[in-house]
Amino acid sequence: MKKSLSLLLSFALVFGLFASMASAADTQLTTAEKYKVLVDKGILKGTTTGNDGLGDNLTRAQFATIAIALAGLQAEKPATATFTDVKSSEWWYGAIEAAAKAGLVEGTGAGKFTPRADVTVESVIKIAVTIAKIEPVKDAKVEGASDWAGPYIQAALDKGLIPAGLDYKSNATRGQSIDVVYPVYLGQQEPAKVSVASAKATGVKEVTVALDKAVDTAKATFTLKKGAVSVALNATKWSDDKKTAVLPLKDVKISEGEYTVTLAGLEADAIDKNSGTFTATNEKVEKIEFVTASDEIAYSAKAKVKVKASNQYGEQASYPSSAYSVFTGYTGLGERVTKDDEGYLIIELNTNVNSITQNVSQIPLTIYYNETRVMAAKTFKVGNAPFVTKIELGDVKYDGTKTSLTTAGETAIVPIKLYDQYGNPITKDQVAGSTINFNQFIQPHAANLTATTDDFDNDNYFETKVVLAKKEAKAATYTLSVYAGGTSATASINVGAGKVATKVGFGEFSNVLASGDTSKAYIPIVAYDNEGNQLTKDELVDSVNAARVKVSVSGPVVASNTIIASGPNKGSVEITSVNANTAKSTVFITASIAEIDAQDFKTMNINIQEARQPETLVIDSSSAVKAVLGANSDFKILIQDQYGKKYSNLAGYQVDVTLINTDGTPAITLLGRDSNVAKVGTAVAGAPAISYTNAEGSQFNDGFTFDTTASVYGKVQFKAELIKLATGTAPQTSLKVVTQTIESIDPSKVDLTYSLKDPGALFAAKDSGLLPSGFDAADTSRLAKAVTIEVKDTAGNSVAFPGDLVQTVSSSNGLAVVYDQGTGVTNENDADKFYLLGNKAGTSTVTATVYSAKGEIVSASGTVTVKADAVAVETISAGNGDKQAAANTYNAYDLMDLKVVDNYGIEYKATNIDRYKKLLGVTYTVTNVKGTGSVSLNSGTNQVTINGTVTEFLLTAQAPNGKTTTTLVYN
Template sequence: MRQTSNLYSKQNSKETKHYIGGDKKVMKKSLSLLVAAAMTLSTASVAFAADGATTTELSTQAKFDALKAAGVFSGFPDGSAGLDKEMTRAEFAKVLTKLSELAENSAANVYSDVAKTHWAAGFIGAASEAGLLNGLGAGKFGPSGKVTIEQIAKVADLVAGVEPSDKEVTGKVSAWAKGFVAAAIEAGLLPELPSYQVNATRGQLVDVAYDLAQPVEKDLKAVEAKQSGAKKVTVKFNREAVAAEKTALTYELKSGLTTYPVTATFAADNKSVDLAVAYLPAGDYTVTVKGSDAINVKVEDEAAKKVDIAVTALQQVADQDLGVKVYNQFGEEMSGVNTQISSYNVTKTKQLTPGNQLDLNVGGADEAAINDVISVTAIVPSAGLSVNKQLKVINGSAATSIKLDQVQPIAGDARISVKDGYVLPLTLVDAAGQKVVLPNGDIDLTGAAGPKSVTYAGLVFYVSDNTIVEKFTVTDGVIKFETKKAGTVFVTVTNGAAAASAQTSIVVNDAAKVKTFELGNSGKLIVKGEKAVLPFTAVDTFGAAIAAKDAVLTNVKFNAFGSEIVPVKNAKGELEFNFGQTGPTTIYVYVDGVLQTKSVSINVADVAVYKAVQKVDVATTLEVDAQVTLNQDNILLVDNYGRTSNVAADKFTVTSGKTSVVDYVGGKLVAKAEGTAEITVSSTANAGITDKKFTVTVVKNSAITSYAVDTIDTLFGSTTAADTVGYEKAVALVGKTAGGTTVALKSTAPDFVTSSDESVLKVAADGTTVVGQKAGKSTVAAYLNGSKVAEREVTVATDAKVVKTVEFDKDEYTTTVGADITPAAKVTVKDQYGVVLTTSVGKILVSDPSIATVTGGAVKGIKVGSTTITYVASNGTTDSAVLVVNP
């Protein structure tokens, strides 16, 4: 048992523990070591623990001796400790200063009743400046006044980092001190006493000071648990948890006999942990944390408690989001809540189209003009909530901040040259911090050559030379322009109403012209009748390398097999040759009629033919009733040169040697019954192609001994639900046999999944789909029949969606003179997250406009011949195909 002063031992015989908050060491290490060293010189009593181990407990006198040796306490002139004497406020200031290792600070002593020469002036100043002690008012400190036990409790809690407690106190205590006394008792800094309003003795302060001086931690315990979110319970601890304790902790959340899997996330101060649950119905729960008693928690259903309109102004743009948000009783934004939104033009006394997307991009300002007041009302009928805001329609004249960044070359370019597609990086912000978006339209700067200014949407746009930049085009807030000739142009954007302005300069270079040209060899097989891409390097008249896609080859000629050959330069900058003869030849290059120093020797092989079905990429072990896709995308053919490519969609057959086990129906292998079946894949592209045979094994569910989460590529993350539409990922399972063989399952969906960090990766309402929220990593755990069966770490990125790949569905298209073909409809454009982009992100180019032209995305044949069509995405990513125009 811990020994205390006589007063303590009379009132409390039970064992108490001490606790230091914050970093759990109020004293610096040097003072703790000094106290420990002094303890060896003191008299200690020996007690025996329940398990028979010996523990050393110090008497109050021994604690005094240790603290005296550490310089915290001083004895009386007669050598006594005076443990039964009362403590003055001046003495208390010294003890607190020493305990906290504060430097004496007489300058901070501002009390009129404490002389600068007073022995405790430095201690009183230091303790007061640190906020450990306060004055009595009227500039007085009362250095000779006494200190009560409840005053000690408050200061001890402050020094130890202990929060006030709402636990009951049985002894006599002032209302203001109840929480501090309860916390001190709970932390083991004070025993239970009949009264805490009495003056404290030196012995009582010695016991408290000694506990505060020790770097010993009390056992970590869960002391409170309550619902803190629609799917979250927060557990509070009696102190900060260290790393090892956080790792060792386990959690159980139960309602009746049902256990709910949780994902634990500690608060920044490590004094509480959030337990996130995929599904949390209302009811009575118990939370059990390892090493702590179970705590009861009442869970209520999520309810709408607040509706708000986020925007502060409206603009003349299309589909602007009014930012209507609904919040639950925990301050969390809710989704899927039915809201009724109406907008009314107060200025024009006109009802606007209801809904969260308001379209004010009307040329004649029929819907709303600048400075019109729009009354927007949002109602949540089910909760009886409503909000109304009067929003003013603004334009550029509302911008109090204008920023123009430097115009950058187009991706892949070394400099700005004469071409289109440049972006003017203009940022406008109003007084409320809201971004101002300009309406769609053209800012036409044409007219008499020279400087020109135009007012648009309340702003003045000025260019120093309108023969270089003739027009800016605003589309969905992005301002684009093209350069017409070389030179330097200054652009200024001004808002006279707010005295805001910004300027930038643009240096435009001449288009590069080829001076020297060197053709390279691709190192790949060149086959008659097939497109052969050869690399090249070109240098302009200024000695600078010309980017392949920018090289204009009108002054470059090529000769092979004794005659001129004309390659096609696609939008990637590649030269595509097509040879109609076989055998060795040399390609000679001429620039402006001058033979270049290097030529390229090649050998053109004979026409390729397919020889065999080389590979069929499909699962070969299936669960009974499972189905797997087997189509042209799974089948690879190999030609006489060892090259592979996918079979055409209508040029293959699939047969099963035992349809009772595995059948091929509707482009899928269907597992019928346990057993094995030989599958034969044949190509009908041309005669003599060797078939591919392989065995498919069908197993029962009982043969599956484990599961794994199927691969999940990097997901796009955004807290705006609209941004993640199409970027969700349904978690799928694959099975594993005892031997580790992967099994395609009848159903790949788990019962539900959890995420280790829902701030990074959120589980959708269906329980099996995950949605990215912010950049980071989170572990997805999949559950079947109430048990976790597999998990996988998932990476979420928030990089803006950009085009990553562009692919035509064919290498060659045919049309006739006067007929249209719409290759854009045959192009698959994907971003870096592997998701198909359905909106227009590029345009079609034709390498020879005399063969075909492009109008509105459709390519029309003009005359008989062949040319290259290239789809160019907004970031320069391309793919090309050959277009043959027949009569």
């Protein structure tokens, strides 16, 4: 900014002597005060005497100092002075030397500079125009100005930089300039808001936009329109100062018409002027020229001459070769125009005909653009048959937007340009019947790089293909040398550091290996590439790294000596089991790399602990403290080993479960859950203890249920005791006792309160028309919510209450809320419960009548709200995070154990996820398929079919709002 300010100040020095630029700032500060501000800001320099010198004229020495500041140059102090009257000891020496070297100032004759002489207005104008890179108006004459200054003054007048009629030969004072310099300085401070300063076509498929302020390029966006029609753009290219943007057109060329560029993406209050317009013309060919300097052409059936056609932007014109014509004056030469990959025109003709005499005949070549007849003509002498005398290699092209080869199978394409002895192009068809012998070498030698040269059916143009056979550990640049016809050329081939393991180690292992373990344990392996980046599990187990990273396990265990390549434990070493009676032994795991490019070795030692044994009982979930009317309550106690893990082997131990009558004689029974049902049966208070031994620990861990009986009151205590059995002289020992208590209360002696549990907002499901047929009523729809009664005692404790005692339900606004009793057949809507379903947006008072614990009918009411807000997925989650599956067809939601909860709190599982897909919109994708088989997804039925041998793949479920969950499916 300082440089541009200085440039403006130079113009101020010219017209500030005479023009008036009155502003508020002018009247608020004196000339001296303005001068001080500019000096403090570094825009102007003070005098060496400390005197402002505002009434002094500008000297040539002072002006040299200003000139190099304008041009952004630094002072230079050569050992030998350029001018005899400028001494190295004087303050202006460095400025005058730098200005003279840059051609900004000249001497006054006889080797002198005359530093103390005054500077005229016309001298200042000339230097300002020169620094601003404004083209002088050739031969211009300006009244009152010297002839040499006329072209520069006219250029400044044309640009509006100075007013007409100045006294160009007069001298300029410092003080008279300051009054103009200061408002210019104020006006050139960076604006608070950004504006589009200009927009113009700078190429046939390119628009350049200039802003007056730097912007956040990550946010700023542009749109381009021709009239009212939008023009598609590719990615914007920004200048380093973030003020200039180049907009490449995607599909079309700039054509005649009015264009508008609009800036967006920034905060509205950060933009002042958001658009700019420009008028464009159709592309036109402005110049055609022969590229080859030689005036000879080869004696060949396919002789070629290279030509360049330029458009108004200085680019190679984009018109096809058919837009040009070529004329020779001969018949039978078959002359035609083609275009090469770089956009050059190639004139092709047959000079090997009877009418042509080798080394004698001359062919006048004229090529012109058909529309405007812009042309180029040159006469060529027909020489000898072509042979390769020069080879050039074009820019290396990597896959996509990459700048190096990094992955196995990637290819770099190197275009080859061949030239004959006359500097004209040679292609394969030109040397038909003979062979160009290519040789290509890569240095230094790289075993994983191969190079092949051919035309590869590429329209007769040759190229070298360099293929990376296997990714490499380290980044390197190789030199490709291609030889042809006794000449050669080179190009650089970049090979990036692939994700190749050069360092290994072990991840965190927080488990315990205990003597006699039969459950599997996994030791994670970690690896790092040459740049220190940790490899992903997929990268670690790919073919390259699987061959590089060696692992071994030794010690009293059964284990794999390979890294697991698929499944949830990918990237780990599996220890299948630990030998019995091996406590205090050690397991040794090693991971190593032994390659030419990397050497690393790591060891992990894991001490085997004492065999697992039951140590304690812990409460996993508690029962309700009280119950009425025969309500049930579940609870679960778990056996835990000495390492804090759930355990089930009770060899040498047992768990005794007893049910103790503590108050009255209640008919409260104990039931088992899941696999525990058969073991418990129906246990009653006072019955003998139920003993769990040996492998029965898993049944105990499945849990229990208190089953109370209506009209029978009292309390029972469940007691579970973990016992270590006697061995030898060691007596039986009680290790842990855990209890759970429930009381079946007499409602005639206890006051209870009943309330309608708030179901939360309901969706206006029926009115939406999105419910599936057959599942569109309160008794069948998954979007219905159960009428639930909350019961509490006087102390505020929740009391277990049977869910089937609701007798009736009513809704004060049937347009908002409808209700019905569940069918017990579909959609998990129990037959003994009532359900509410939203119809239209609104509110309704819902009242339920309930048989109370005292046998009375009581009512409980609450306000229910129905909303029309669209159903959206609030949470989406997979069950276990991974799933095994062999070749077959599966429902996607089953493979994932998928669960979806919407914004109304409704949970969907299994078939309901698909049944309500109009509401939920869950879709699926399959990625990262590994193995030799395939995986297909039917988007209509949401079924996944696995064919052949598939080791693993990722199955992702996605909601319309972007929420996703992914499951690793493996075999």
